Amino acid sequence: xxxxxxxxxxxxxxxxxxxxxxxxxxxxxxxxxxxxxxxxxxxxxxxxxxxxxxxxxxxxxxxxxxxxxxxxxxxxxxxxxxxxxxxxxxxxxxxxxxxxxxxxxxxxxxxxxxxxxxxxxxxxxxxxxxxxxxxxxxxxxxxxxxxxxxxxxxxxxxxxxxxxxxxxxxxxxxxxxxxxxxxxxxxxxxxxxxxxxxxxxxxxxxxxxxxxxxxxxxxxxxxxxxxxxxxxxxxxxxxxxxxxxxxxxxxxxxxxxxxxxx
Numbered sequence: 001x002x003x004x005x006x007x008x009x010x011x012x013x014x015x016x017x018x019x020x021x022x023x024x025x026x027x028x029x030x031x032x033x034x035x036x037x038x039x040x041x042x043x044x045x046x047x048x049x050x051x052x053x054x055x056x057x058x059x060x061x062x063x064x065x066x067x068x069x070x071x072x073x074x075x076x077x078x079x080x081x082x083x084x085x086x087x088x089x090x091x092x093x094x095x096x097x098x099x100x101x102x103x104x105x106x107x108x109x110x111x112x113x114x115x116x117x118x119x120x121x122x123x124x125x126x127x128x129x130x131x132x133x134x135x136x137x138x139x140x141x142x143x144x145x146x147x148x149x150x151x152x153x154x155x156x157x158x159x160x161x162x163x164x165x166x167x168x169x170x171x172x173x174x175x176x177x178x179x180x181x182x183x184x185x186x187x188x189x190x191x192x193x194x195x196x197x198x199x200x201x202x203x204x205x206x207x208x209x210x211x212x213x214x215x216x217x218x219x220x221x222x223x224x225x226x227x228x229x230x231x232x233x234x235x236x237x238x239x240x241x242x243x244x245x246x247x248x249x250x251x252x253x254x255x256x257x258x259x260x261x262x
Contacts (some may be wrong), residue, residue: 031065033115036053051116054084062082062083064106065101066103119148129208131208131210141193141208152197152199156196170183
């Protein structure tokens with residue numbers, strides 16, 4: 001009976017310890033950024049400044065925080081790490097679009113929260129705006145584009161929408177460029193081609209100038225070289241034959257001088 005009582009007391013003590021420590025063990029730290037508890041997208045614009053504040057919720061002790069920009073660690077001052085930490089993104093540019101900022105617990109980096117920047121900006125167009133080609137050659141006009149949201153792209157020629165000719169024009173478009181390929185250019189392809197990008201709020205245009213030159217007259221090198229060789233060999237054989245004739249004449253002229261004088 002005493003043994004049963006002792007065992008019961010030990011069980012009660014064990015359960016009491018579990019109950020006492022249960023709230024502490026089950027309470028887990030939660031991270032928030034600007035009051036949000038889940039990953040989210042932050043809409044912003046060119047030139048804006050955004051502040052991201054990460055805080056620890058439900059912590060039972062001081063927690064050190066880490067910030068990452070993409071895969072790179074952000075350097076934080078010593079007073080900007082414990083329980084609460086802020087980063088400021090200034091002079092936001094198009095290069096910040098899609099960048100992820102992540103706040104993590106230093107002791108357990110699986111506890112994290114991320115913010116993705118969604119930077120709205122008008123189309124930015126670039127490319128080689130002057131090209132020269134000979135008739136019959138192939139040409140590619142490449143209009144590079146960066147925009148958010150993605151722009152609707154169109155090619156114009158001399159102010160009018162380009163009339164695409166089968167087997168002569170080909171257009172290829174991605175999120176980063178609009179390419180016009182012209183097969184075997186003609187004189188009629190000469191002119192100004194305009195790459196136009198349109199979003200909900202902006203319209204941007206970049207001009208590309210194509211100059212088509214006359215096809216260069218090519219000189220056949222091999223026949224000329226062969227003809228030169230034939231002429232050279234003919235001259236050599238002619239000189240050799242003439243030399244033999246000259247030698248024979250010299251021998252005949254010398255022959256009488258070898259006779260006996262009377």
